[in-house]
Amino acid sequence: MANVLINAPGTARKGETIELKALIQHPMETGFRPGADGRLLPRNIITQFTATWNDIEIFRMKMSPAVAANPYVSFFAVASESGTVRLRWTGDRDFSAEGSVTVTVT
Amino acid sequence: MRKLSVALGLATVFLASLAMAQAGKDQRRSGYQDMGPTLQKMQDDDTANPAMLYVQAGEALWTQKAGAADKSCADCHSAGSMKGVAARYPAIPPGGDRPVDLEGRINLCRTEHQKAAPFGAESEQMLDLSAYVALQSRGMPIAPPNDPRLAAFRMHGGQLFKGREGQLNLSCANCHDDNAGKKLGGATIPQAHPTGYPIYRLEWQALGSLKRRLRNCMIGMRAEPFDEDSEDYIDLELYLMDRARGMTMDAPAVRP
Known part of the structure; x- marks a missing residue:
């Protein structure tokens, strides 16, 4: 499982717009770079990032080879109810990683 | 005339050092x-600083038993006891x-205490563990x-720092002492103080050691x-x- 760092406020007022930030360790190998032996290194990237709030999808993003290594994603959501925000990264070579935070809405 | 210019030169040196002493500022x-x-903010936020991903891995290595002695770093040291260690090295080990x-x-x-194979130079594991140890010295003065x-x-x-080398016939000091603060292309030439190693360099898209920076x-x-495995690295450090x-x-x- 890849290392993940998530930054989200633990509490929010109802209706407040909050920022969620996530960082994941991944080489994001483009598939266009030659290795030490001169042959192309096979592509190995994260292709999709999704976020769900209490199992309802709130954010989805497709990633391309142009995204740098260890991608950092920041997005906004409106806090409507307390619950768990689950972040999920999937990609080449059956890559899959998950992280979650709980947000208490008052 | 020559005497006068020497005297003037000395006076300038004296005035400059006086000004520095009066300003009292480093x-x-x-x-x-x-x-x-923006980069400063990225470094200051532990959830935005990509080096912290490696620290996470280093923290796991710290408690992982290894070698014939079946000991982890944590079996001998507390993480707190690593405070100041990265600010002190290089040093001569006992014996x-x-x-x-x-x-x-x-x-x-x-090799000595865990009876395990050494990590490869600048291997991922070495970077992870040294990042975790270096983090313990954050905020401390280099001593x-x-x-x-x-x-x-x-x-x-x-x-080594002051000696010229290479086809461009430059020394480290030419840039980092004589021309620090000026531009090299679009980049500001830093004074080259090793305060933050291992660093996450955006150009590398990875964590790297001081040795990698020096090679660069x-x-x-x-x-x-x-x-x-040259000892010159250690002397320069x-x-x-x-x-x-x-x-x-x-x-x-984090560095650009």
Whole structure:
């Protein structure tokens, strides 16, 4: 499982717009770079990032080879109810990683 | 005429040093101070600083048992006892006759105490663990040991810093002493104080050691980099740490 760092406020007022930030360790190998032996290194990237709030999808993003290594994603959501925000990264070579935070809405 | 100019020169030197003494301000700047505010923010936020991903891995390695002795780092040391260690190295280990850097010290622990195979130079695991150890010294002043045996090595490091080499016939000092703060292309030339190693360098898209940074500079001046296990790295690091004595550690840092 890849290392993940998530930054989200633990509490929010109802209706407040909050920022969620996530960082994941991944080489994001483009598939266009030659290795030490001169042959192309096979592509190995994260292709999709999704976020769900209490199992309802709130954010989805497709990633391309142009995204740098260890991608950092920041997005906004409106806090409507307390619950768990689950972040999920999937990609080449059956890559899959998950992280979650709980947000208490008052 | 010659006498006059010497006198004038001396007076200028005197006035300059007087001004510096009066200002009482340290003229040294770390790479952190030379970065833009967005990068500084990225480094300051532990959930945005990509080096912290490696620290996470290093923390796991810290408690992982290894080798024939079946011991982890945590079996002998508390993480708190690592405070200031990265600010002190390179140093001469007990029973040794020449200095080792932090990475060398970690490998000594592995071979002597854990009876395990040493980590490869600049391997992922070595970077992870050294980032975790370096983090413990964050905010502390760089404090090289006052071991008289280090003087000769440090002097050699100083010679390496000031000596010209490579096809461009440059020395480290040409850029980092004489022209620091000016531009090289679009980038500001830093004063080259090793306050934040290992660093997450955006250009590398990865965490890298001081050795990698030094190699980078040597390739840039069309010089032949030191060999992977060369002692010159340690001597140069000794000189750089002494040059940065008292500056604040900000490891693991982000650099452009």
